[in-house]
Amino acid sequence: MSKIANKQVICDVLVEEANRDKDIVVLCSDSRGSASLTNFADAHPDQFIETGIAEQNLVSIAAGLAACGKKAYAASPACFLSTRSFEQCKVDVAYSNTNVKLIGISGGISYGSLGMTHHSAQDIAALSAVPNMRVYLPCDRLQTEALMKELLKDNKPAYIRVGRNAVDDVYEEGNVPFVMDKATHIHEGEDMTIIATGEMVRPALDAAKALEEEGIGCRVLDMYCVKPIDEEAVIEAARETGAILTVEEHSIYGGLGSMVSQIVARNCPKKVINLALPDEPAVAGKSAEVFGYYGLDKAGIVKAARELLGR
Incomplete structure (x- = not known):
């Protein structure tokens, strides 16, 4: 780490x-x-x-x-x-x-x-x-x-x-693909797409790798640019994969999931599930504990992906 x-x-x-x-x-x-x-x-x-x-x-x-x-x-x-x-x-x-x-x-x-x-x-x-x-x-x-x-x-x-503490690297020294205001493809798959932002990107990538071992192919998009959001990447994901799961450290209302849902509904209707904080005061605890409680960790994302695909 x-x-x-x-x-x-x-x-x-x-x-x-x-x-x-x-x-x-x-x-x-x-x-x-x-x-x-x-x-x-x-x-x-x-x-x-x-x-x-x-x-x-x-x-x-x-x-x-x-x-x-x-x-x-x-x-x-x-x-x-x-x-x-x-x-x-x-x-x-x-x-x-x-x-x-x-x-x-x-x-x-x-x-x-x-x-x-x-x-x-x-x-x-x-x-x-x-x-x-x-x-x-x-x-x-x-x-x-x-x-x-x-x-x-x-x-x-x-x-x-940004968050408070150090987090696991997603990228490698000297190998950071970055285009301003464009999502970064960090894992490829055709069954579904996971679109994550901020500190949720690392657990999303870990979940995709775990799902790959189960025979489920997940595209993962690092949507660091929430606004302007990369509509082209979202539409492409909707057209080329079976469903979309968004993951964010934010309320279920008005964040990444809402934006992705609007883009998909307008351009290429496909099932979109938003994994985020529920409409309630979040429980108290260390970040990892709170993430685990709400399913915003590797295990929670894997579970949500399986349910989305009916596996």
Whole structure:
């Protein structure tokens, strides 16, 4: 298992780029430690702003700096960034179309033991509904690095959600297939397709390999780009495989599953099942425990795939 969390990779990329680009500014809301931004603050104190526990101010200040030509990266726990400062994300960043990258750390149920107040199970739905806002959930440290390097090249708003802890690598050093805003095919099969995003990609891949041993062929798509979603990849999967299972660390409402279902229904009707968090306050516990409880792990995905295919 990797010992480097995605949020640490974000900091490492920004530290390196800020050596060459003094327009890069990083902001956080009393979260430099939990966001792994201490190294950036130490290396570039003149390009770092600590707003304190004031998420709305965090986003508005970032937007103001971007309006003055800065490249602003605002980091805060996803649960607060996507709710407490939603209006600022919608108006100051997206509507104003400012160059702010919103970094939601400890997304999903990363703060498992702290309960619903600290879960961000609605952020994909909320921020995807905002015009001009892109939404990304990289699956591992290697893809996070590739995504951050691409985002540094543009001046459009984006929301990047990452987890709290290090996760198993999906890709290999020196072999990270990455095309901006395009899903990545990481396993091939014809019986069905599993479309996963964020930290759900690794268990989806593991499940596909286990199903392959049972004679079930599963295509697996890493949909790190939830918005804009890769419609072409979804339609192709619907046409070429028997059914689709989506997997996400998010509410069953309004997230990846809803988007995939709309695309499939509109273009190539096929059965789609959404494996996600149910419409209830999630149980408290460590991430692995919560994933297991709701079937968002290898075993749960295998079980859901079998049921979908009637096996």
